[in-house]
Structures are given as C-alpha cells and as structure tokens.
Amino acid sequence: MLHLELDGSGARYEQLARALRKAIVSGRLPAGARLPPTRELATQLRLSRNTVLTAYEIICTEQLARTRGGSGTYVNTVSREPPAARGQTQVGPQSRYTERLRRLPAVTMRSASRLRYDLQYGEPYLDAALVTAWRKELSAAAARARLRYPPVQGLRELRAAICSHVGRRRGVICDADDVIVVHGTQQAVSLIARVLVDEGQPVAIEEPHYPLVAHALAAHGARLVPVPTDADGIVCSALPGAPDAIPRFVFVTPSHQFPAAVEMSLERRQALLGYASMHDNWIVEDDYDGEFRYEPGATPALRSLDSDGRVIYVGTFSKALFPALRLGYLIAPPSLRSDLLGAKRLDDLSCGTIEQLAMARFIADGGFDRHLRKAAAELRRRRTALLAGLARHAPALDIVPSRGGMHIVAWLPGWTLERLDDLLRNAAQRGLGLYPIHPHYVRPPSTPGLLLGFAGLSAAQLRAATALLGECLADMKQ
C-alpha cells in the first residue's frame, strides 16, 4: 500500500498533490510505477474521488506522471533531488572522540584466503552438543522470562549463579550485589573507563596486550602507558611512580597474559595490589579465559587476594561458550558499584532477559560445568598435539607452553621481522594461517614471535599443521 501523508495545509487536492510529488521526487514512487486507482486511494485516505482526480491532474500537468488512456496513471522518469550531501561520505571528525577513533590503527583481520590449517587464536573451541543444550535453555527461558524491563544490574538469578561459579572455579568470593551483567568484556572496559578516567589521564596496560581494549581506552581519551611483561607477568617495578604519571588503573590479564600466554606470579600479584593501595588507584583484572587450565594447582583470580577493594574483576561467557553470545560480567568493589551501574543504565539500560535467564539456568543445572569439562578435555588434547608437533617439526622455536587458555606463543630467537614476513607469506601460500605477536605491542619486541591458536583445529589437524610449519621453516633455510 502506498504510504502518503497529507500535511493539512491548503486545499485537500493540493495536499495530496504535494504528497504525490514528494513520493515521486524521492523515488518512493519509481519511474514507470502505476499510481493507485483513484477510487482506491480516495477510500484509503477518506477523500472524495474528485479530490484525487484533481491531484492526479496537477501531477500530470507538472509532467511528473502521465495517463495512458483508460489504463491508469504512471510515473514519468524525473530527475531526483540532487543526492548532494547524501552522497557525501566523509565529513571532518565531529568530536574529539571521533578524532581519536579515526587515528586508531585498523584491527588486524584474519586472513581472508582459503587456508587448509588456520592457527588463529581469537575464536574459541566450538561444540555441536553445546548448541543443542543452549537451544533448550533459550527456549525454556523464553517461555519463563518476564518480558518487562530487566533490572539494570542483571537478573538476580544470573548474578547468584555467577557468584557460585566464580567462587568454585576462580576462588572469587562475592555476593550477587557485587555483580553487574554486561554485554561482554568490551562493554565492561568502556564502562570502567567512563567511571574512572578523564580525557588525558594515564591508564597502564600490559605490553603486549589485546588491541581492542587499548583502542577503547585510547578513544575514550586515556593516555596509554604500556608496561612490559616477562615470564612472571607484568613487571611491577616498571609501573609509573611519578605523582603526575600514576595511572588511574592498571589493566591486567593475570591468569593467562594476553597474548604472551604467561601467568602472573604470586609475588607480582602481591606487588601489584600493594602498588594500587599505595597510589590509591585501581586494578582491572580481565579473566578472559581463566576457565581453561591444563596443569594441576589452578591459580585463583587476582581478585581473590584483594582485601582492599581495588580490583574490578571482568569475566565473559563469550570465550567459554561462544562469541556470538554477547554476555559477560564485572564484579565491582562496593565503592564503585553504583557508579558502574549508573554508567551501564545510561549506556544501554540492561542486557536482554532471555539470554540472562538461559545462562543462569545453564550454570545452575550443571550444563555449563559439563560443557567446561568437556571443552577443557578436548582443548588439552589439542594443546598436547600442538606441543608434540612443534617439538618434532619445529624444534628451533622457543615455546611458551602456557598452562591455560587457547593459544601458545612461539618465539623465533635471532629472526628479523622481515624474515618472519617471508615465513608468513610462504605459509599462507601453502595454506597455513600463522599470526605474528608484534601487532599486539605499542613498541614491537626485538625477537619476533607467533601466536599459535589450538582451539579451532582437531588434534589430527594440528599434527598436520605442525608438519606443514616444519616444511615452511625448512624452506626458509634454503
């Protein structure tokens, strides 16, 4: 049905003619289209048929349309409104935020070419049985969910389930009031930035780090202070000490440094907590894949050592379940809770009820734990296959095996970045996807390295992939 608006000014036939003119000029009534039969349009708009006939005559007089004998009125080809500014696809940055946004480097995209084996590290292990289980939870949740506005903080049922989950698995003792449900780690970081940081203030990030977190902070206006990491995690002695350089917070990934894959030592954890107490600032702990550990003696979260209320703990379901689910949580110190809640409310009101309820039930009925056990067992097999394959086919690489997570790091001592580029190109030609670590640094390291993800390939594929990597390395020696 044609959508026409009468603007109420002047005679009815003039109003209708204006509406038709606008529809034709804007292209909603394209050239060749037939106008509605006058009788039909008259009924639809509650006009007399004469009014419609008069409007059609006006339009035809203006050569916007023509009658074809008794067969109706048809739109002529007309020159449209100039698309002028519509087509103008670039304006200057409209705010300082936008200025900073436009200065950010492009996010490294995965290879678009067809690869036989892609050792990508961002996508987690995906499991068909999980889809079935999740589908059931969603359907049950849709039937049970309250359809009104959900609470800003998240459903109490989910927050309670998160408390029990992080208590059991990550040693984090909290209660449901401390938890805020968010749309994943990225939202947690952007809320924290707003609540803690003014434009121009310093924030410490690990070097290397996850680019999108750094980008969110930089776009917000934070001055990024990269702090080196070593085999024990962030080097606390390198944290700024001068009064005007104290970061508003230190962003860390203690359980599995991203992307260097090391674990923060207890001494460093204590030093970091001491630093925050001394300077009265904050620590953000991103426990992005703290769920997956492959060696005994799992380390609890940094937050479990925090007796001073300085750690904001951030967790996500996107890695443990699947990235298409945008659901995570932050566990805030009581002193920041209401501010973070206020920022969440103004950012997007709340997260959707049905996913929250499904997740709450998935945790409470044990499905989540079952999935994590199964995924951890499979990831352990894959990691073992990758490490064995590398030991056999690429013994020259210096491997950081990493006790958890979904990727390891392989350093190439003595290599140049140019030589690494040759390797990546050669590997891509042979169908092997390899990803360098240096784009994750503000200042690239002197030794090149590779991030080798093992979540996306089976153990057999990983054996074949490492053999292919061995061939690529052999090529380089010739």
Added chain:
Amino acid sequence: MLHLELDGSGARYEQLARALRKAIVSGRLPAGARLPPTRELATQLRLSRNTVLTAYEIICTEQLARTRGGSGTYVNTVSREPPAARGQTQVGPQSRYTERLRRLPAVTMRSASRLRYDLQYGEPYLDAALVTAWRKELSAAAARARLRYPPVQGLRELRAAICSHVGRRRGVICDADDVIVVHGTQQAVSLIARVLVDEGQPVAIEEPHYPLVAHALAAHGARLVPVPTDADGIVCSALPGAPDAIPRFVFVTPSHQFPAAVEMSLERRQALLGYASMHDNWIVEDDYDGEFRYEPGATPALRSLDSDGRVIYVGTFSKALFPALRLGYLIAPPSLRSDLLGAKRLDDLSCGTIEQLAMARFIADGGFDRHLRKAAAELRRRRTALLAGLARHAPALDIVPSRGGMHIVAWLPGWTLERLDDLLRNAAQRGLGLYPIHPHYVRPPSTPGLLLGFAGLSAAQLRAATALLGECLADMKQ
C-alpha cells in the same frame, strides 16, 4: 572440591600451609569446616601425604584449625581480614563523568504499592501469542546461527529486513549498509553523543522529554538546551541561533512527541531540516513508537524528508515486541556511518547473533507484521475505551488524544501542582496509579498534566479505571 593454589616459593609443606591459611582467613574455609582427608588432598595436589600432614600441623600450631581425635581436622573460629576498604561503600567521584552521573536526579520509579489499575505509560502492550512465536524464532535461530563473532554492524539478514520494514511502514528509504544494529535506543543515543559531542557543547532536547536520554547526554558532558514544544511539536523559532549556542544536534520525537503526545507538523519538520542545513549540525529522530497509529494518513518519519543527510534515525524493537528484548537500530547518514560503527565496536563489539537472526526471520516471515496488526487493533480498542471513559467521567480534563503510541496526555487547566499531588495521593490510596508529566520537564509547565498509559490495561479495566478517576476528581471538589 577445595580450590588451593601453591605459589611455588619455599618447601612444599610451606606452600600448602600458606594456601590453607589464606583459605581460612578469607573465609573460603569457614569456621567448623572439615579440612579434606590428608590422603585425598595429597592425591589431588600430587603431593606426598607427609607434606600434607606437615602443613596441617603448622595450621594447627597457628590455632587456625584443630584435630578432633581420629575424626579429622576442623577449622577454628578466627578473626577474618579486616573488611576495611572492602566495606567502604563510598569514594569520591573518580571522573568528571561520575561527577555528572552523581548529580543526575533519580529516575522516577513506578509506584511500588499494589494498585488495582495502573495507568503507567512506560511498559508496552504484552501478548502471550507473541511469546510463543518468539520462542519458536529463537529456537530456530539458535540451531542455525553462526557461533563466531558477529559483524559489528549487525547481521546483514537483519539489516536488510529492517530496511524493508522501515521502508514499508515509516517511509524511510535506506539500504542495509546504512543500518547499525544496537542494544536499543539508549545505546544509540550514547553512541551518537560520543561521535558528535565534546564535553561542554550544547545539545537541544525537546521540553518535555524522556529523562534517560537527557541523562545520558548530560552524563556524557553535553550542555542541554531545552526547546519548548507546542501542538505542532518542537518550536523551531526557539532553537538557538547565536553562533556559540548552536547545538551539535537536536533530539526529537516527531511521530509522537514524548511525553506530550503531539505530532510534529510538516512545516516544523521542514523548518527543522532547514535549521540543521543552515547551521551544519544534526538531527536525531527517535521513532520510539512510530509503529502504532490510530488514524488514517500515517505520517512518515522525518528521515524520509531528509535530502541533506542530516537525520540519524533511531528505532527500537523493545516497544514493538517487549522491553526484555534489548534490540534496536540506527539508520545513519553515510558521512557518519563509519564513526558510529567504530564507536559501537569499542562499546561492546556487537549485538548477539541469535536474537538478531530470530528478529530477521520474524520480520521476513511476516510474524512481526502480524503481531503489529494485532497489537495495533488491541491498542486502538484500549485507547478508545480510555477516551470514552475520560469523556464520561472526567470531562474537565483537557485531553491530547494523540494519533499514535501508548499513552495520552490530560492537562488540568487552572490546577496547581499541590492540588495535583493531592489527586495522585488520593488516587493511589484508592488503588489507581496516576503519573504526572512535570518530572519530564527541565522547567515544569504552569499547567499540571497527567500521562495516561493505556497499553497495560484491557478496555474493561480502562473503563473501571476512568470511573475511579472520576470519583477521585469528585473527592477533590468537596
């Protein structure tokens, strides 16, 4: 299973004793809890049983636990770590954003008391058949959805469905590239603010307006410029004209002014577009309930008249379906698209895939249109019942019937705010929930008014509610 971390420093029994001490002091092992049998813990941690026995002895020597004959080792009542800063529930504002956030007035909450008839205006019409249909879509989408990271902009399938929907129903011609899927209107506003507005810059809002939009802008740091509205919508001649007062954008609700319930006239629409062209700034059109119209000659969106690429159109599914679904969209001019997309990426990466796919199919298979037709028919009945009831029982009220949406406005000419308060109190005591319009103003109007929502009550309930309102008004005369 008890979660213990060995920190690797010193003898094994010292490490275990430290871990146990921490668990007891932090409360993870509460007073009276039995420590795991030594043999079991030894196996779990891959330690010798002697190591565990020695650690238990240390803990007992420190009086953190005691042995009870042969029955095991039990945790003593110990003084916990001082909750010091943990309990500290207030710190000063940690950023200028937080400072502004804390200055915002509390959002008006709905009456918590039990009401027989609640004429609330925020919650839309809810429908049991919709739950069934949505559940089916979700379940089908969960089975089909790609589980990897969704595109930042939203699924192409959903963006295409949105284009066809807004083209048919709102006269908005766009293509899928113009659409960005967001978590509702609130997120759209917060992204737009970041992309267009620096701290301290003016933004024009309608007076009256929806408080949470104003709050998001104020917290962002915008200087709010309230512009009066009348029976034709925003008064364009009252828009600021001085060079340093030109707002970065004008936020309007043309199809159904919130909350005054009037529709913006064509002249005003054209004047507003002219203003934006002249001052090279932007218009944000919030079409929050443009789906529901009760009189012929539905007005297309303001965006359909925009030939200059200055209107950012914002739509939501939360009102048309249900608020527990946090899904909406913005249709951006090409010149702002990549900046808005960048802001969305850094805010929360993207919206969840399964809901997007379900929504895309719900539009494409006609379920959404069917729901809208059914909802509009029912809302029309309710609106008619409300208007008839008011005419009969409250003829002194000055009604703005409103051609669309889910509430009407009733002005009380000659009343004072004190008298209105008496009415609200009396009504609440009699079980009738009434809501005043003045909290939606920066500067309350001289005439008090009521927002009367008709979406949440049946026609019969609305008849009874208006009768009760008549009684409350009669009481006021005594």
